[in-house]
Structures are given as C-alpha cells and as structure tokens.
Amino acid sequence: MSISGVLDRLSFTDGACTVHTCDGHSQRFDTMYPVLGCTPSTGFLAALQPSRDENGQLIPDAAMETSVPGLFAAGDVVVGLNQISVAVGQAAIAATRIHHRLPCNLRGAAVATAPSFR
Numbered sequence: 001m002s003i004s005g006v007l008d009r010l011s012f013t014d015g016a017c018t019v020h021t022c023d024g025h026s027q028r029f030d031t032m033y034p035v036l037g038c039t040p041s042t043g044f045l046a047a048l049q050p051s052r053d054e055n056g057q058l059i060p061d062a063a064m065e066t067s068v069p070g071l072f073a074a075g076d077v078v079v080g081l082n083q084i085s086v087a088v089g090q091a092a093i094a095a096t097r098i099h100h101r102l103p104c105n106l107r108g109a110a111v112a113t114a115p116s117f118r
C-alpha cells in the first residue's frame with residue numbers, strides 16, 4: 001500500500017509506524033520503506049546537451065562517459081540505483097577509463113613530448 005497526500009508526521013507505537021498526513025488521515029504500517037530517487041542538478045550542463053532521461057539523469061556508457069566526449073559522471077547524477085556503493089564503483093570505473101586515456105609515463109622522458117593540458 002502506498003500513501004498519497006502531504007506527510008505531516010510519523011509516530012511509532014507498539015512496533016508499528018503510523019503515517020499522519022496533513023489532510024487529517026492516518027494509516028498504520030508494520031513496515032515502512034521510503035521510495036528511492038532524486039532530482040539531479042544537471043541543468044548547468046544544458047549547453048553541452050548530454051544524453052539525459054526524462055528525470056534529467058545522465059545516461060553514460062559502460063565506462064561512465066556521457067554522450068559528451070570527455071565528460072564522465074558517477075553517482076546519483078546518472079541513471080541507476082542511488083546507493084553509495086554504486087556511486088563509488090562508478091567513480092572507479094570512470095577513473096580507470098580516464099587513466100587509460102591519459103598519456104603514459106608523464107614523470108619520465110616522455111614529459112617533454114606530452115600534450116599540454118592548458
């Protein structure tokens with residue numbers, strides 16, 4: 001069962017949770033599970049026009065690169081499960097792709113020929 005209406009408060013008695021809505025109704029539950037989801041702050045990327053779903057969440061490829069080359073994303077800002085472990089894993093995947101895309105051996109003799117990052 002789901003609840004509609006604006007939440008006023010929750011009360012906990014006898015091992016159960018009672019949801020009170022602003023319209024004066026209340027409903028008692030044995031178990032509560034909040035709905036996952038968020039509204040991502042991706043509006044500032046509008047000029048780049050990365051692929052996003054109807055909720056504004058970015059749609060990256062398997063390496064967490066968005067449809068804009070060089071723009072990587074991880075965590076709640078991309079489509080998928082909003083969990084800390086997922087965000088960390090996605091960040092590691094993105095970092096790995098970025099690492100392999102960078103020139104090798106920046107500390108060695110190749111420095112002189114490495115491209116400028118300015």
Ligand SMILES: Cc1cc2nc3c(=O)[nH]c(=O)nc-3n(C[C@H](O)[C@H](O)[C@H](O)COP(=O)(O)OP(=O)(O)OC[C@H]3O[C@@H](n4cnc5c(N)ncnc54)[C@H](O)[C@@H]3O)c2cc1C
Nearest residue numbers: 040041044074075076077078081082083084085086087088
């Ligand atoms: C109430 C609640 C409970 C949760 N419980 C769990 C749990 O038990 N276990 C679990 O795994 N996950 C849980 N989550 C989900 C988890 O918090 C997220 O999946 C995780 O934090 C995502 O990390 P993130 O770095 O992508 O985003 P965030 O942690 O949200 O970090 C994004 C950061 O970017 C900042 N920001 C946003 N817009 C801008 C901008 N324009 N400029 C600069 N900074 C900006 C924000 O202020 C924020 O600091 C919970 C979430 C909520 C809301």
